[in-house]
Amino acid sequence: MDVTGVVLAAGxxxxxxxxxxxxxxxxxxxxxxxxxxxxxxxxxxxxIVVLGAQAEAAAQLLPRGAIAVVATDWHRGQSASLKVGLGxxxxxxxxxxxxxxxxxxxxxxxxxxxxxAASAExxxxxxxxxxxxxxxxxxxxxxxxxxxxxxxxxxxxxxxxEYLRQHLTLEVDCSDLGGGADQDD
Numbered sequence: 619m620d621v622t623g624v625v626l627a628a629g630x631x632x633x634x635x636x637x638x639x640x641x642x643x644x645x646x647x648x649x650x651x652x653x654x655x656x657x658x659x660x661x662x663x664x665x666i667v668v669l670g671a672q673a674e675a676a677a678q679l680l681p682r683g684a685i686a687v688v689a690t691d692w693h694r695g696q697s698a699s700l701k702v703g704l705g706x707x708x709x710x711x712x713x714x715x716x717x718x719x720x721x722x723x724x725x726x727x728x729x730x731x732x733x734x735a736a737s738a739e740x741x742x743x744x745x746x747x748x749x750x751x752x753x754x755x756x757x758x759x760x761x762x763x764x765x766x767x768x769x770x771x772x773x774x775x776x777x778x779x780e781y782l783r784q785h786l787t788l789e790v791d792c793s794d795l796g797g798g799a800d801q802d803d
Contacts (some may be wrong), residue, residue, distance in 0.1 A: 619738045622712035623657025624703040627720035628670025628692035638721040639669060639676035648679040652723045660730025662716055666706045668699045695775030704765045713742045718756045729792040730757045736790045746788035758782065
C-alpha cells in the first residue's frame with residue numbers, strides 16, 4: 619500500500635502559549651522533525667506538513683524532504699488543516715494517508731507501522747487508528763476512497779473523529795508503545 623504521511627501543524631497553540639509547530643523537545647529537536655520522522659520511518663513514501671500560524675518560521679524547522687503546504691484559513695480550526703492535507707495528498711498516487719498531529723512528540727514509528735500493517739489489505743477503503751489504553755489516538759490511516767466524503771463532513775475545530783466514529787474503523791492497540799497523549803502545555 620502506498621501511504622503518504624500528513625502532519626497537522628497549523629494551529630496557533632492558544633493553550634500552549636504559541637504555535638506547537640515551533641516547539642522543541644528537551645533535547646532541542648523540533649516537534650516537526652519528530653513527527654515527520656515517525657511517519658517516514660513508519661513507511662510513508664512522502665510526508666506533507668500542513669502549516670498555518672507562523673508558517674514561515676515553522677517551515678524553517680522542516681526536515682529535508684518534507685513537503686510544506688499552508689492552510690491560509692488555519693484560524694477556522696483543525697478541519698481547515700485536514701482539508702488542505704487531504705487536498706495535497708490527492709495530488710499523489712497514495713492509496714492512503716497516515717495522519718498525525720505535531721503535538722505528539724512521544725508517538726513512535728512503531729505505532730504507524732502497526733496501523734499500516736493492520737489495514738494494508740483494505741487499501742483505498744481502509745480506516746484505522748491507533749488506540750492507547752482503550753482511547754482513540756494517532757496515527758490515523760485514511761484510505762483514499764474516504765478523502766472526499768471526510769473533507770466534506772468536517773468543519774470548525776472538528777477533525778476526523780466523528781467521521782471515524784460513524785464508519786467502521788479498525789482499532790489498532792498501541793498501548794504498549796506509549797505516545798498517545800498530546801502536549802498542551
